[in-house]
Amino acid sequence: MRAKRDWLPGLLLVSPSIILIGVFVYGLIGWNFQLATSDKHTNIADGEFVGLDNFIAIWSEARWPGAxxxxxxxxxxxxxxxxxxxxxxxxxxxxxxxxxxxxxxxxxxxxxxxxxxxxxxxxxxxxxxxxxxxxxxxxxxxxxxxxxxxxxxxxxxxxxxxxxxxxxxxxxxxxxxxxxxxxxxxxxxxxxxxxxxxxxxxxxxxxxxxxxxxxxxxxxxxxxxxxxxxxxxxxxxxxxxxxxxxxxPAIYMWDQVYEVRDPAMGATAASYLLLAVAVVIVPYLVWTLRSERKAS
Amino acid sequence: MRRGWTAALAISLAGVLTATACGGSGGEDAEGSVEVFSWWTGGGEAAGLDALIERFEADNAGIAFNNAAVAGGSGTNAQGVLESRLQANEPPDSFQGHAGAELMDYIEAGYLEPLTEFYAEQGLNEVFPPELLEQITLDGEIYSVPVNIHRSNVLWYNPGVLEEAGVEPPTTLAEFEDALATVEEETDAIPLSLGAQWTADHLLESILLASLGTEGYNALWQPGADWSTPEVTEALETFDRIYAYTNTDAGAADWQEASQAVVDGDAAFNIMGDWALSLFQEVGAVEGEDYGYVPTPGTDGTYLWLSDSFTLPVNAPNPEGAQAWLELVSSQEGQDIFNPLKGSIPARTDADASLYEGYLADALTDWQESTMAPSYQHGAAANNRQKSGINDAVGVYIRDGDVAALQEALVTAAGEAG
Structure with a gap:
């Protein structure tokens, strides 16, 4: 094990951003998925867990497939x-x-x-x-x-x-x-x-x-x-x-949240958007990590 | 390099100052200010609001007025901002909303104080038309104070084009269809000009009212209403035939371009709310020469109304200030200050008629004599979910042109509204 003073200052330096990103990026992504898997279809509903129901139901909405x-x-x-x-x-x-x-x-x-x-x-x-x-x-x-x-x-x-x-x-x-x-x-x-x-x-x-x-x-x-x-x-x-x-999809999401006021459906659309972007980005991240490792 | 640092410092300082300034306005002495949220930021609306503010400040010397207006057509942006503030439990002292069912979400979420008592105290039950009061009563309570009334069912026409085609302003749906057909044959003008998707919704509500009659139309907004009847089918088929006379490039224009096509002589007819009047005045159009108006064919004697109103949110920081504001906007004086500037008529029946000229004078008489039907497109009849459902149904109809599917989607929208 390396001496504490080697890694501690570094950790302290990055920990604010780790915490902030943890809360405001990954925490909110988590919250979004929690909403998307709930039946919180109005702002006042409690939102029980319904699994992937919304992810399936969205495909029978009038607008979503077209979007x-x-x-x-x-x-x-x-x-x-x-x-x-x-x-x-x-x-x-x-x-x-x-x-x-x-x-x-x-x-x-x-x-x-x-x-x-x-x-x-x-x-x-x-x-x-x-x-x-x-x-x-x-x-x-x-x-x-x-x-x-x-x-x-x-x-x-x-x-x-x-x-x-x-x-x-x-x-x-x-x-x-x-x-x-x-x-x-x-x-x-x-x-x-x-x-x-x-x-x-x-x-x-x-x-x-x-x-x-x-x-x-x-x-x-x-x-x-x-x-x-x-x-x-x-x-x-x-x-x-x-x-x-x-x-x-982004406009559909906006309408669900601010026009229909259906947080669960808005979150479902957001989740699909995130997944679609992830399909593009994750291979890139994997590739960069690999090449960085190769370089070091 | 040195200068770069100074600049950066100056900018960040400015940022800090702005941030604190913003924070400051929220935390001001509650006795001393009243924050009113609206989407009136331009034209006659802003002028009307400014006149009201001036009056308010003169009457309430101790209270500073904080005009929290958010720009954006018919409040779509403002409602986004408002929603986040309400959810954060940081409401303004009063906010603008369309009177009627559009407020349902706020009411169900417990964001609004009922104003039924305020109505009784101020004697408003005697001065607003009973039909209006009935139509804005939700679950036995009234939650907002209407400051103005707009009419949705107005058919604007170009007298020159009609003359060229040899038709009179139509009064029934059958005459309207004939007139559209004649215009298409005899002139180069667009028979019926239309704008972006929502203006098709706007057209649909007029046709529904004309085809179903006031009673039939009003019944559509009762709980458990049946949209699958043959009467609705007939109304939608009429809508389908009339829609065929609209311009193919409708989606690329908003209502302004669509309405202006009438005064420019590019179109014979346009069905748009009476806010089109301010636009016509702005472009210097002359009534009787560049444009004329009649109620949408088949709806004479019915006022398809919508109304801007103000509310009292739960946990408003300054409820007394808000109450003073509501008193002003509900008073005869307040409504007569605001409406001539905004280009609408007062919701109260005791307005000073001499202040309203031309179209507004006619509208005021009609308002007092007509039966009333609430507009769904403008928030009076349908809650947000049903309205969005109808909008989507009409959007799909514009894409696919399938009337049966339109009716099915409308039935679904009504079912989900419950």
Whole structure:
């Protein structure tokens, strides 16, 4: 056993955050699960333990399956497009564009805007009014003779959330670009040179040498974008308000808690959200822990 | 670097000061202040509230008025904030709520003091219409004081578009459907403009009232009401036919855009509460030229009402101050100060009619002569759970267009409300 004075000061230093995180993060998560497994369907009910009843019942609610579907469409479109676009932008910048710093700033700027502001602007851009009253992108399409591209955006049946992903992509692909650019720069020039000497074409250098080393960066990007996407709330409220056409789990949760005033159902929706995010995050944590251990 | 530290210090100091300032307002001398919570932060509502506050401060020199208004349309944000304060047992001295069943959750949770005695003391039972009192009595007690009345069943129309189509403002549902069809054929205008999902709920309550009649509509809000009757089916089918005349991009607009489409001549009709009037005045529209109004077809003689009211929370820090506030808002004087500014009419029957012009003058006469039906979309008829159930049902109907499923969902919503 090591001497007390070795580990005690360290423990004392971190114990406030351990306690605070214990209470305010894990304690509250525990409380949330306790609510979700109770029948506290009004603010005044006592809430008896009912096991996983709520977790099953929620699937027969009118709104929930649609909300989950919407979140899935949104996440798939948003994450894939933002990754692809961010990667492409980073690749172009990495090839040495003149005025790289300028481009970098321009691409990153949208990230400084709040989702609410983005939402308000895109609400107008994606206005689905028919041709005679068209504004925003639909009007632009008409003016440049691409009227057939005009569409109902997020009001499109079933797949409308793909359009809802556009503002999110606009906002965050610059961030993904920054991550990838750092990744590209992290690949040592020696390796590239070595590959070139061995007769690789420039494309092969990127495909076989640079890309495999970007895996950690890609994972980080997927996790950051993915968990934001699953929790999305403000952007959608700004674009669509709280309507069924653009329902997602976070909005469903809000409505359950503040409109219906059903704490148990709200907590159930929150639990599903947490689980969905955990599915994305836990593998990442495991992976980081493992690589840290390897490094030490 | 040095400057960075100074800045950081200044910011954190400012933070501390703000924090203490916030804490301070809660802990002030209870005799000295009264905190009133509302969602009136803009336009005529805020002007009306300010005028009331001025009057209150003049009458109650010792009491400081603390205006705790939270911005956000029809109080959705405010209600979130309020809920957390009530749960933490830190209520304001009085808060705004829609009169009627929307208060049920607060009452069941024991957050509200009954005001039945206050009504008797102040002689309010004689000055509010008996039908209104009956409709805001919950479990034998009254829990709030209505300060104003809005009307939900108003059909706004554009006289120019109607003339172009060659139709008169309709008075029955059948005439309304004919008029919508004619407008669609004869003009480029939207027959019936609609906004976000909740405005479809708003439309539905008017159609339900028109189709079922006042008695049938009011019966829907009694315990154990039957929503599965053929009459309701017929009403919903009418709703379905009328909904077909609305704009396809409704979801992308809120009520303001939908109502303004009428004065702009983009739409022939719009069914919206009489708060649309303030919007029309704001954009400089002229009555008779840019817009006209009739009760929703088939509902003449019935006032589909909603009302903003004030309450007395249990454990209010300053109940005497709250009582003084309630006295003011329930008085003839208070209601006549507030309502002309807000663009609504007083709930009291003894208002000074000379203060109300144009639409409001008509509304005041109608209020005193009509039978009454409570609005569910605006909190008077249904508790929060049923209202949300109806909203979801209408949302699913907008998505799928299935009338039978709509009725089924409405039956479920009524069953869960119990």
């Amino acid at each position: 989950v579907w919407n979140a899935l469409v949104f996440t798939v479109v948003f994450v894939l497009t933002a990754l692809l676009l961010g990667w492409l932008l980073a690749l172009l910048l990495d090839k040495g564009v003149r005025g790289e710093a300028g481009f970098r700033t321009v691409f990153l700027f949208p990230m400084a805007v709040s989702f609410i502001a983005t939402g308000i602007v895109w609400r107008w851009l994606m206005n689905p009014a028919p041709p005679d009253r068209a504004v925003g992108l639909n009007a632009l399409f008409q003016d440049i003779g691409l009227g057939f591209l005009a569409n109902e955006w997020w009001l499109t049946d079933r797949w409308g959330m793909a359009a809802m992903a556009l503002p999110a992509i606009w906002q965050l692909s610059g961030y993904v670009m920054a991550l990838f650019l750092a990744g590209f720069r992290g690949v040592s020039e020696d390796l590239r040179e070595a590959a070139r000497v061995d007769g690789c074409s420039e494309r092969q250098v990127y495909w076989h040498v640079v890309l495999p080393q970007l895996r950690p960066v890609t994972l980080v990007a997927v996790i950051i974008i993915g968990h934001m996407s699953l929790k999305v709330f403000d952007l959608i409220v700004a674009v669509a308000g709280r309507q069924l056409a653009a329902d997602v």
